[in-house]
Amino acid sequence: MSQAEETKGNLKKKETAIVSLQREIAPGIFDLWVKTDLAGNAKAGQFISIYPKDKSTLLPRPISICEIDRMKQRIRLVYRVQGVGTMEFSRYQQGEEISILGNLGNGFPIDKTKGKKTLMIAGGIGIPPMLQAAKDTQGEVTFVVGYRDQNLFLLEDMKKYGTVFIATEDGSVGTHGNVMDAMKENEIKADLIFSCGPLPMLKAIKQFAQEEEIEAYLSLEEKMACGVGACLGCVCKTKKVDHHSHVHNTRICADGPVFDATEVEI
Ligand SMILES: Cc1cc2nc3c(=O)[nH]c(=O)nc-3n(C[C@H](O)[C@H](O)[C@H](O)COP(=O)(O)OP(=O)(O)OC[C@H]3O[C@@H](n4cnc5c(N)ncnc54)[C@H](O)[C@@H]3O)c2cc1C
Ligand code: FES
Structure with missing residues (x-):
């Protein structure tokens, strides 16, 4: 150390x-x-x-x-x-x-899950952080997860903590398509969304959450250098003014990676 x-x-x-x-x-x-x-x-x-x-x-x-x-x-x-x-x-x-x-980073706001139906939406290598989030959640959990093909890593782990809906890009398991297709096909509803995955997926979830008036928290990914907030290499646009850079930017590594979907521009 x-x-x-x-x-x-x-x-x-x-x-x-x-x-x-x-x-x-x-x-x-x-x-x-x-x-x-x-x-x-x-x-x-x-x-x-x-x-x-x-x-x-x-x-x-x-x-x-x-x-x-x-x-x-x-x-x-x-x-x-x-x-x-x-x-x-x-x-x-x-x-x-x-x-x-x-x-x-900050982590998911687990305190908000008490008594709520939390939807964990994740794609590909965005799935891993949802596992501990589901373990810590104090309410009902539903996962909607997207994979490329039938190589469904972490599936048995997720099943211990909630119901799992699957989408695959090649249609080999579950819904043929992406997580949004699986949400529609299964008419999934929730009080709260936690999400992590590729940017197009996060954009779709931000829009869905806005339309359905569901509180949503997105874990963003960006190429990082220092990883501790010093180099401004990982900024994204936000509604708030950053106290460090004094502009409408936020550092994903230090202020995120988890953001209220209404606060970030993606
Ligand atoms: C907050 C956060 C959490 C992540 N969690 C995971 C995870 O749980 N599992 C997982 O497989 N991957 C995760 N990633 C992506 C992972 O960091 C990259 O795949 C990894 O840095 C690639 O490094 P490399 O040397 O193998 O690839 P290279 O392409 O050789 O990397 C070159 C440089 O680019 C950076 N880089 C490349 N791709 C990414 C990327 N997608 N995100 C950030 N930096 C990148 C590398 O850190 C390195 O500095 C996460 C990224 C972030 C920002
Ligand atoms: S990686 Fe340096 S500020 Fe985020």
């Missing part, structure tokens, strides 16, 4: 974590459990950054917290091999030491 920094009540630390389990759960999708003190304060919807060991890859890679085991001090990360950094992560072995920075 080395640096610690307190921002908005969040203690961020760069520390050494130990790989406790790593397996491929679908082609190119890896499930990595790491033992870390950060598990104690981690919240659903937050993320950590992993520093690749290869020094030619300078920047840490942000990965959402999928599940938290506070008793065993472990965090679960589920990621897709995208490029050089995540390819390196996929080779990590049990017992290996890795360098991580966390816990980053």
Whole structure:
């Protein structure tokens, strides 16, 4: 453990974590459990950054917290091999030491779920953060999840916490199409929406929530450099004036990644 920094009540630390389990759960999708003190304060919807060991890859890679085991001090990360950094992560072995920075970002407003029907809408690699959110939710949970094909990672995990509706791009399972098609086909209703996934999906959900007058929180993704709010590399437009940059911008890494859908322009 080395640096610690307190921002908005969040203690961020760069520390050494130990790989406790790593397996491929679908082609190119890896499930990595790491033992870390950060598990104690981690919240659903937050993320950590992993520093690749290869020094030619300078920047840490942000990965959402999928599940938290506070008793065993472990965090679960589920990621897709995208490029050089995540390819390196996929080779990590049990017992290996890795360098991580966390816990980053704000997380989902779990307190709002009490007594509500919460709809977790996610696509692809946006699905992992919904798992801990569903575990912590204090009401009924329905998942609507979109995959490319029949490789339905995390499905059995989600079924433990709610009803699951599936959409696949190739039509091999569930609704043929995207999550919005599955919502229509199954006439799904809710009081509250939590969502994470590709930008076109988040735009459609923002519009749906507005039309149906449902409170919605979207987890945004953007290429990140520092990951802690210092470089302004991850801004998006917002209704509020940012106290750091003094313009209608917000930093996804530090002020998000979860935003009230009515506050962000996407
Ligand atoms: C808040 C947040 C949470 C995320 N959670 C997950 C997750 O749970 N599972 C998962 O598979 N992926 C997640 N991602 C995407 C993940 O960070 C990228 O896939 C990863 O950084 C790619 O790194 P690479 O070296 O393999 O790819 P490269 O393409 O070689 O990366 C080159 C550079 O671009 C950045 N980059 C590339 N793609 C992205 C991206 N989509 N988002 C942010 N930076 C990117 C990398 O960090 C690196 O600095 C998340 C991204 C953000 C911002
Ligand atoms: S990545 Fe630097 S401010 Fe967000």
